[in-house]
Amino acid sequence: MIRFQGVTKLFKRHRVLDGIDLGIELGERIALIGSNGAGKTTLIRCLLGEYTHGGEVTIAGGSPRRERTAVLGKIGFVPQLPPPLKMPVGQLVDFAASLCGTDPRRMHEIAARLGLDMQDILARPFNRLSGGMKQKLLIAVALGRDAKVLVMDEPAANLDPEARHIFFQLLAERLEDTTMLISSHRLDEVAPLVNRVIEMDMGRVVLDDRVADDTGLASMYNVHLSLTRADAAIAKALAGWSFADRRDGIDWHGQVPGPDRLRFLGMISRYVGLVARIEMAEIPDDLVLQ
Numbered sequence: 588m589i590r591f592q593g594v595t596k597l598f599k600r601h602r603v604l605d606g607i608d609l610g611i612e613l614g615e616r617i618a619l620i621g622s623n624g625a626g627k628t629t630l631i632r633c634l635l636g637e638y639t640h641g642g643e644v645t646i647a648g649g650s651p652r653r654e655r656t657a658v659l660g661k662i663g664f665v666p667q668l669p670p671p672l673k674m675p676v677g678q679l680v681d682f683a684a685s686l687c688g689t690d691p692r693r694m695h696e697i698a699a700r701l702g703l704d705m706q707d708i709l710a711r712p713f714n715r716l717s718g719g720m721k722q723k724l725l726i727a728v729a730l731g732r733d734a735k736v737l738v739m740d741e742p743a744a745n746l747d748p749e750a751r752h753i754f755f756q757l758l759a760e761r762l763e764d765t766t767m768l769i770s771s772h773r774l775d776e777v778a779p780l781v782n783r784v785i786e787m788d789m790g791r792v793v794l795d796d797r798v799a800d801d802t803g804l805a806s807m808y809n810v811h812l813s814l815t816r817a818d819a820a821i822a823k824a825l826a827g828w829s830f831a832d833r834r835d836g837i838d839w840h841g842q843v844p845g846p847d848r849l850r851f852l853g854m855i856s857r858y859v860g861l862v863a864r865i866e867m868a869e870i871p872d873d874l875v876l877q
């Protein structure tokens with residue numbers, strides 16, 4: 588599906604990509620990880636045909652540089668930094684939909700599922716939306732088309748827990764027929780979403796590993812937590828996960844998306860001295876709200 592062959596990129600004399608060879612097949616979900624400056628964004632930009640470079644990149648046999656419109660119509664891209672566009676939201680969605688020959692209503696539908704009130708923001712300039720709203724809209728624009736390849740740069744970073752869950756569900760609906768490339772600094776953010784991890788360092792691939800495929804992308808867990816005493820810091824952290832205080836800041840209840848279990852427990856581990864009891868149970872599929 589995607590081929591990088593001997594891809595190199597230099598900025599002045601600085602070699603940012605140093606002979607990248609990678610083959611990525613349909614249905615693979617890749618976490619592209621690595622520290623700041625490792626070359627992840629540059630590799631993605633080469634994949635999107637934005638840079639000249641050495642070597643060759645192809646998507647389904649086509650070159651994203653030479654056949655830009657045709658190839659880019661097959662890719663959904665969620666950038667890390669939203670573009671500073673002043674265009675009203677409604678116009679932006681219509682424009683994006685026309686570029687890839689899709690119905691804008693599909694994008695509206697996904698935005699609504701993510702909790703965006705589209706009617707309310709149609710006439711507002713994109714750059715005036717909040718960070719989370721921009722990210723939801725960019726996800727809707729990327730997913731509301733028949734993309735065979737989804738490229739996402741830290742896509743869930745600004746989303747609240749409810750929207751993260753819907754986002755994971757949306758990805759779960761696309762598992763069979765899409766190749767995903769998800770870039771992140773942090774493996775724990777993306778590990779549950781992927782089946783292969785590629786780590787870059789100084790412009791090279793330093794690790795390429797298959798990981799266990801978590802089939803529970805759309806799963807949800809009921810969580811009961813009891814503390815040894817009330818504490819303002821953990822109360823604030825739990826409120827950020829939309830947990831409800833069931834008894835004087837001591838007993839808490841909430842729901843955690845399956846792919847976020849590790850992140851949630853990571854947060855709890857900071858307060859482990861306060862934890863008396865924790866219970867996590869998967870909610871049966873038919874009871875998880877869509």
Ligand SMILES: Nc1ncnc2c1ncn2[C@@H]1O[C@H](COP(=O)(O)OP(=O)(O)OP(=O)(O)O)[C@@H](O)[C@H]1O
Pocket residue numbers: 598603621622623624625626627628629630772
């Ligand atoms: N347009 C540019 N001109 C000059 N140097 C650049 C340019 N874009 C990136 N670089 C350099 O290329 C290297 C790789 O950058 P890149 O943005 O690809 O890394 P990254 O892995 O995506 O990092 P981050 O996680 O911080 O986003 C860095 O040293 C960066 O300074």
